[in-house]
Amino acid sequence: MTLWKLVFSGPMGPLYAASETMMALENGPLSVSLFEREEDETEGWIELLYAAEPDAEAVRETAGLSNDYPAICEPLPEEDWVKLSQSGLPPVIAGRFALHGSHDAAPEGKIAILIEAGPAFGTGHHGTTRGCLIAFDALLDGGFEPDSVLDVGTGTGALAIAARLALPHAEILASDIDPDAVEESARNAEKNGAADIDFFAADGFDHVKLVAKTFDLVFANILARPLIDLAPAIGRALHDGSVAILSGLLESQADEVSAAYLALGLHIERQDPLEGWSTLVVRRI
Known part of the structure; x- marks a missing residue:
């Protein structure tokens, strides 16, 4: 073709x-x-x-x-x-994590995550995925040890896989609106020894597995508009002490997205922008 x-x-x-x-x-x-x-x-x-x-x-x-x-x-x-367009890309380093393709050896001393190019979003060479991993790494450095994690809009599964490898005893759920992305993320998880992650297709929080359920950590690396639309649902998924890591928003959109979560009484911490993209760390205190 x-x-x-x-x-x-x-x-x-x-x-x-x-x-x-x-x-x-x-x-x-x-x-x-x-x-x-x-x-x-x-x-x-x-x-x-x-x-x-x-x-x-x-x-x-x-x-x-x-x-x-x-x-x-x-x-x-x-x-x-x-695949060829990404075959020459170097590993992405984000704190303790390193995302790499099969054309690269796994970097030593890092939690290595193998993610090949494919139709789903999230190989790590985008400022949003790397921003989420850097924020997650900082939380772990601060002693945060979540027992339950949800990755909304999982894409390639990179964030869910990172959570599984860093938190071997945690419950990890990951969803995506695209069934093809769910299948790809499950394959990626198996390649990384994380086949026990529960991947499923869902439109936002519209799934029986997410009804009335809260999590210690929620990833949502999607886009600004869905982040605003999902703010009430993400807020309900957080209990006291929970954290959400949000990305997929441009630096210019950070104020608007932040406002949607501040209106729910949540605390916002901004990470340094990467390549024009922002990452927000949202806490329920």
Whole structure:
């Protein structure tokens, strides 16, 4: 199968927003990659892979990019470009955790998590996944030892797997609205010796396993709008002393997302932004 690559280049600000928009599409591109120019980090480009030739101007409109962002659309040789595009990426280090592909040896002295490129989101090379892992690492360093963990919108399962490897005796549940992501995350968990994680498909908290249940730790690495919409449900899933780690929001969206949780009487701690993305640590005190 011949894949098509569509590239838009220009200032990074709108490109961050465009990447979030395109990743949120139910029938969007096969992959979304964002790059900064080494000589000027305020400039960069977004690469979108498609199974058929896309309508560049229709994609531009969907992504919210102006005509100031030139588009280049071209076919690619018949290779697995989703995997190949990540085959040269180095391991991602986030505190005690290291995410790597099979092309790299597991880094020594780290909790190594093997995640290959695939259709689900969360290989660790995105500021949101790394931000969540850094926040989790800091909580563990502070003596936080949760006995129950929920990963909402698990994607590749990276965060749930990290929790299992760091917390061998904890109950770990992980859900995703996409059944394909659930299947992939379960396969990833098995590869990492974490097959006992309970993966299941669910739209937010709409599942019998989550009814009237609270957790010591909740991960939600999704997008800003769902984080706001799910704020009441996430709040109900937290008991006194519980923590939620939220990401998938742009730095510019942090105030709006924070407000939704502050309105519930929760305490917010912000992490340093990574690559234009924010991570929030929410506590019920």
